Amino acid sequence: MAEQNIQRLLAQRSFTELGARERARALLDAGSFRELLDPFARLMSPWLPKQGIVPQADDGVVVAKGLIDGQPAVVIAIEGAFQGGSLGEVGGAKIAGALELAVEDNKAGTPTRAVLLLETGGVRLQEANLGLAAIAEIQAAIVELRQYQPVIGLVAGPVGCFGGMSIAAGLCSYLLVTREARLGLNGPQVIEQEAGLDEYDSRDRPFIWSLTGGEQRHASSLVDGYVSDDVEAIRSELHGLFAKGKPELERSRRHAWFLERLRAVDTSVQADAAAVRSAYQGA
Amino acid sequence: METLSFQFPAGQPAKGRALVGCVGSGDLEVLLEPGQAGTLAIEVVTSVNGSAPRWQQLFERMFGEQQLPALNIAIHDFGATPGVVRLRLEQGLEELNHG
Amino acid sequence: MTTAQQQRGLHWFQALAGDAQSIPGLPASLRVADGELGGQAVRYLAVIADADNPFPRARNGEVGLLEGWGLAQAVDEAIEADRDQAHKRALIAIVDVPSQAYGRREEAYGIHQALAGAVDAYARARLAGHAVIGLLVGKAMSGAFLAHGYQANRLIALRDAGVMVHAMGKAAAARITLRSVDELEALAASVPPMAYDLDNYASLGLLAEVLNVEQVTQPTATDLSRVKDALSRTLADIAEAPRDLRNRLGAANRAASSRVREALRAQW
Numbered sequence: 001m002a003e004q005n006i007q008r009l010l011a012q013r014s015f016t017e018l019g020a021r022e023r024a025r026a027l028l029d030a031g032s033f034r035e036l037l038d039p040f041a042r043l044m045s046p047w048l049p050k051q052g053i054v055p056q057a058d059d060g061v062v063v064a065k066g067l068i069d070g071q072p073a074v075v076i077a078i079e080g081a082f083q084g085g086s087l088g089e090v091g092g093a094k095i096a097g098a099l100e101l102a103v104e105d106n107k108a109g110t111p112t113r114a115v116l117l118l119e120t121g122g123v124r125l126q127e128a129n130l131g132l133a134a135i136a137e138i139q140a141a142i143v144e145l146r147q148y149q150p151v152i153g154l155v156a157g158p159v160g161c162f163g164g165m166s167i168a169a170g171l172c173s174y175l176l177v178t179r180e181a182r183l184g185l186n187g188p189q190v191i192e193q194e195a196g197l198d199e200y201d202s203r204d205r206p207f208i209w210s211l212t213g214g215e216q217r218h219a220s221s222l223v224d225g226y227v228s229d230d231v232e233a234i235r236s237e238l239h240g241l242f243a244k245g246k247p248e249l250e251r252s253r254r255h256a257w258f259l260e261r262l263r264a265v266d267t268s269v270q271a272d273a274a275a276v277r278s279a280y281q282g283a
Numbered sequence: 284m285e286t287l288s289f290q291f292p293a294g295q296p297a298k299g300r301a302l303v304g305c306v307g308s309g310d311l312e313v314l315l316e317p318g319q320a321g322t323l324a325i326e327v328v329t330s331v332n333g334s335a336p337r338w339q340q341l342f343e344r345m346f347g348e349q350q351l352p353a354l355n356i357a358i359h360d361f362g363a364t365p366g367v368v369r370l371r372l373e374q375g376l377e378e379l380n381h382g
Numbered sequence: 383m384t385t386a387q388q389q390r391g392l393h394w395f396q397a398l399a400g401d402a403q404s405i406p407g408l409p410a411s412l413r414v415a416d417g418e419l420g421g422q423a424v425r426y427l428a429v430i431a432d433a434d435n436p437f438p439r440a441r442n443g444e445v446g447l448l449e450g451w452g453l454a455q456a457v458d459e460a461i462e463a464d465r466d467q468a469h470k471r472a473l474i475a476i477v478d479v480p481s482q483a484y485g486r487r488e489e490a491y492g493i494h495q496a497l498a499g500a501v502d503a504y505a506r507a508r509l510a511g512h513a514v515i516g517l518l519v520g521k522a523m524s525g526a527f528l529a530h531g532y533q534a535n536r537l538i539a540l541r542d543a544g545v546m547v548h549a550m551g552k553a554a555a556a557r558i559t560l561r562s563v564d565e566l567e568a569l570a571a572s573v574p575p576m577a578y579d580l581d582n583y584a585s586l587g588l589l590a591e592v593l594n595v596e597q598v599t600q601p602t603a604t605d606l607s608r609v610k611d612a613l614s615r616t617l618a619d620i621a622e623a624p625r626d627l628r629n630r631l632g633a634a635n636r637a638a639s640s641r642v643r644e645a646l647r648a649q650w
Binding site for chain 3: 036037041043045046047050051063065089090092093094096097098100101122123125126127128129130131132133134135136137139140143144147163164166167168169170171183184185186187189190191193194195199200211212217220222250251252253254255256258259262263265267270271272273275276279
Binding site: 019038039040049052053054055056057079081082083 | 316
């Protein structure tokens with residue numbers, strides 16, 4: 001018994017310790033990984049060098065085709081270590097373009113499904129309006145692809161998923177998080193700057209995780225799965241969800257349910273984790 | 284930000300390509316590809332201005348000791364220490380040998 | 383005075399929707415009404431300031447929890463009502479949104495998901511064959527614009543210094559990127575996607591049209607007529623075009639966006 005536990009412990013592989021490329025490789029069936037527009041293609045940001053910022057050869061996004069549980073798939077991984085995973089023109093186009101091609105595949109009878117590995121602060125401010133426009137196109141493509149195949153988002157950390165890409169996360173057929181993950185619209189510092197320290201203390205880590213961390217989001221039914229930081233566990237979860245197929249009604253279509261719950265909230269007091277879990281019970 | 288170029292004598296072109304690292308703060312990415320026979324060419328894009336002598340010194344130490352295959356090496360550096368640069372280059376060369 | 387305080391969105395909504403009744407059952411910060419434009423059924427939608435918003439951080443025209451889900455409801459109801467109609471009503475998003483709402487309640491209750499609700503509905507409407515137009519009369523900022531306007535088939539902007547599209551306000555953007563506002567503005571002069579003015583935004587190729595008006599805060603009769611003509615023309619364009627967003631590609635300042643797509647296709 002103890003022997004088996006030791007074996008399992010040794011076999012565990014941390015997902016969050018992997019970079020974007022290795023994360024994508026780990027989730028595709030062994031040997032099926034094929035990267036598109038790899039770093040050697042050198043499609044880099046036209047805008048960063050003008051500002052004295054060193055570009056990355058893949059602009060911080062990895063697009064890899066392959067198989068997931070034997071089915072054609074594309075895994076799109078954002079590299080959180082480059083510019084906080086923020087999206088510029090090229091990285092954004094890689095994501096939108098790959099999703100658009102997956103849609104075309106499905107229209108032609110090939111059931112290409114997509115996984116999005118979301119490690120991102122949202123729009124890259126150094127490319128502001130091109131990042132924002134790309135995110136709108138990513139969102140459009142998710143909604144379109146979702147009609148054919150589940151689109152699964154995974155937020156693993158350490159960066160988390162913020163900004164316009166948190167909205168994209170909310171559009172996914174299924175959303176998975178780890179304990180280390182955070183999922184929220186506005187970065188803590190921006191909220192503190194806009195609304196003051198009393199409203200949001202950006203340096204209070206337990207506070208931030210208590211509201212936007214993976215465990216809380218799962219307990220509030222804002223995500224579909226809470227996975228341990230382990231490659232096999234995550235692969236298994238993905239296979240299960242793809243086998244399950246499209247959800248009956250995506251979370252982002254449940255306006256009636258959410259409006260009813262929000263109208264019952266006592267907004268005269270500040271929000272806390274328990275209040276949110278209670279408000280969203282039984283989702 | 285600066286772009287710097289360096290060249291060293293080398294042997295026959297390497298086989299295969301390798302990529303290591305990431306342009307995070309204090310880190311760098313290194314792309315290694317086969318080069319023109321006889322030449323090891325390195326292009327460095329770095330966030331640290333005025334660092335040409337440091338790079339020259341580091342490369343001389345690394346490539347002075349051994350003769351390498353002909354390579355084109357591209358470095359995108361975001362303020363890595365010489366220790367980290369050396370580590371990434373060694374990782375890259377090792378990947379080339381495995382690939 | 384902010385554009386939302388000028389109530390541009392409300393004034394343009396009232397001018398365009400005319401006598402049409404605002405649809406009940408929606409948050410008070412939304413104005414939604416069905417009308418008619420050149421013989422076609424249209425639904426106008428606007429987000430306006432609501433000083434009595436139950437959510438205190440969403441009282442100045444920001445798109446918050448109620449606004450996101452409320453837009454989703456208003457658009458979804460149009461999709462449902464027209465499901466079996468050959469001709470689906472157009473959706474005209476009147477855009478004057480200073481930002482998403484910033485607050486503890488907002489993050490806690492999942493504002494990202496509320497805005498996703500709005501994006502979802504607008505995108506599905508467009509895919510189902512509803513023509514969607516974003517009419518920019520004031521600010522069109524970040525998450526708020528993603529939720530209300532950015533899923534449109536076509537974007538039309540009024541020519542005015544108060545019409546501004548961006549991912550983050552100048553002061554906040556400067557702080558986050560560790561620059562001064564002056565430095566940011568200097569950079570914007572040579573980096574079009576970073577700029578805050580309409581001409582630079584237009585150079586990205588995302589706008590179908592920019593319209594001159596006499597009085598941007600409160601339209602004159604001439605203004606109204608000009609805008610209605612533009613909207614009608616645009617509806618005719620949309621009717622002949624694919625339902626996706628590919629018409630936003632092609633400007634010189636977006637060349638890389640096309641190159642990436644071509645290369646992906648070649649390697650797919």
